[in-house]
Amino acid sequence: MLGHVAYLALCAVLALSVTNRNFTGTEGALVTLGMIGTWRYSWAFVNFVRAQLYTRRVYPRARRRAEAAYAARPAPAHAYFMVTTFKIEPGVTTRVYDSIFAAAGASRGGATIVASVVDAADLRVIRDLWEARRHDMPQVKLVIDRIPGSGKRDAIARSLRLLRRESPTSRDVLVLVFVDGDSCVPLDIVERAAPFFTDPRMGALTTDEQVEIPEPLFRDWFKLRFTQCQMMMSSMAYGGRVLTLTGRMSVFRADLATDPTFIAQVQSDHIDHWRLGRVNFLTGDDKSTWYWLLSRGFRMTYLPDVHSLSMESQPMPGFFESAFALMRRWFGNMLRTNGRALALGPRRIGTFTWWSILDQRMSIWTTLIGPIAILLTAIFVTPAVIPAYIAWIMFTRYLFCWALSTFRGGGFPIVYAPLLYFGQISGAAIKSYALFRLDQQKWTRQAASSAKAALPLGARLRAASSTYMHALALGWLTLGVLLLTGIL
Secondary structure: OOOHHHHHHHHHHHHHOHHHHHHHHHHHHHHHHHHHHHHHHHHHHHHHHHHHHHHHHHHHHHHHHHHHHHHHHOOOOEEOOOEEEEEOHHHHHHHHHHHHHHHOOOOOOOEEEEEEEEEHHHHHHHHHHHHHHHHHHEEEEEEEEEEOOOHHHHHHHHHHHHHHHHOOOOOOOOEEEEOOOOOEEOOHHHHHHHHHHHOEEEEEEEEEEEOOOOHHHHHHHHHHHHHHHHHHHHHHHHOOOOOOOOOOOOOOOOOOOOOHHHHHHHHHHHEEEEOEEEOOOOOOHHHOOOOOOOOHEEEEEEEEEEEEEEEEOOOOOOOOHHHHHHHHHHHHHHHHHHHHHHHOOOOHOHHHHHHHHHHHHHHHHHHHHHHHHHHHHHHHHOOOOOHHHHHHHHHEEEEEHHHOOOOOOOOOOOOOOHHHHHHHHHHHHHHHHHHOOOOOOEOOOOOOOOOOOOHHHHHHHHHHHHHHHHHHHHHHHHHHHHHOOOOO
């Protein structure tokens, strides 16, 4: 509470330090910020209202209908769990597989687990856990697939081909749970997820995420992001399609996820770019699965009351370098799929879904307009706009965090407000960088990348053209801001 009081007091002091006469000549900047702010806050308000309607009205009714339809079926769902594990700490692997074995054992229709394993140490841990539990779970089958370390996409494809041998069909409710090797699944995941697949239009669903992280600031940043996801996922689910199927844990209709074209897209997804040529996807398998379902008209929903648990840690020594590395991967994945999703058109995927995908690109530039306008005004007109802008940012982000906290309950730590602004500005800057470098991909904790070491001439020319295009875009944006604010 003391932190909140001090924060709001500082906000008030900054606001009161600026008088009206300090704003002479800044009218253009204020009008520009007002227009952009009205647009962005209106969009946030629309998503907030939709999310509240979904979590409080639409979702409870949908769950009741789905559970009634599921109870009327003659047999419960058989569950398939697909887990990819690559050099995870033994303690984490133990917790993850304990949760998977428990959830598989709780599946009334039985379960099949396929574990893709590269490292021998992971293999030993999984086998020991299985041997200790197998006699209590006669309805559960474990398949361990020892694979070469050729990448997560290859691992997923191999696992799906193994599951395809089980011949899942659309006549039964068969669910396939995708699980990352550092994520624990809830005990009742099958019972909570399977009812939604009684709707033949439902292709997949994803769930809320919780996290365990030892580093305090990194933990707060992740928790804030997951709270933002709770709102946006709920808003999108209100219209029947979410914008991502998180790779940590999502659930798919098994007969769709074992379709040969689905498997081929996961394994060998790519885009053909006018300047960069063919870009083969290294990361972002969750975007590939999402796009396959989106392009075929399937519904995808969100379960706000079902929670997976991820065990994370800072991939690098510092908070900022860790956050930047993760955002480069996340936003690169999003932008590589964003363009082709837009090309599907609003009639095919729904107007709100299409507009939300378009907004992912527009928000890159609208977010950057504010700080650019203030910086230019401070340089060419008066620096008095800076404390006023800081006060405005502090106040609006505090209100936004308060609104977000209504989805979790229990308030929020005051560090959320500056972390929110950090995420918005650094996120927009990194998105603008990634937008012109869609060919650059890298796992956060692995040395794999699509282009490193000595580059051939063609690759160097493409990299130079990316820098040129990025600089040109930022230059045009700055020129536009100069004109809008009346400085030029």
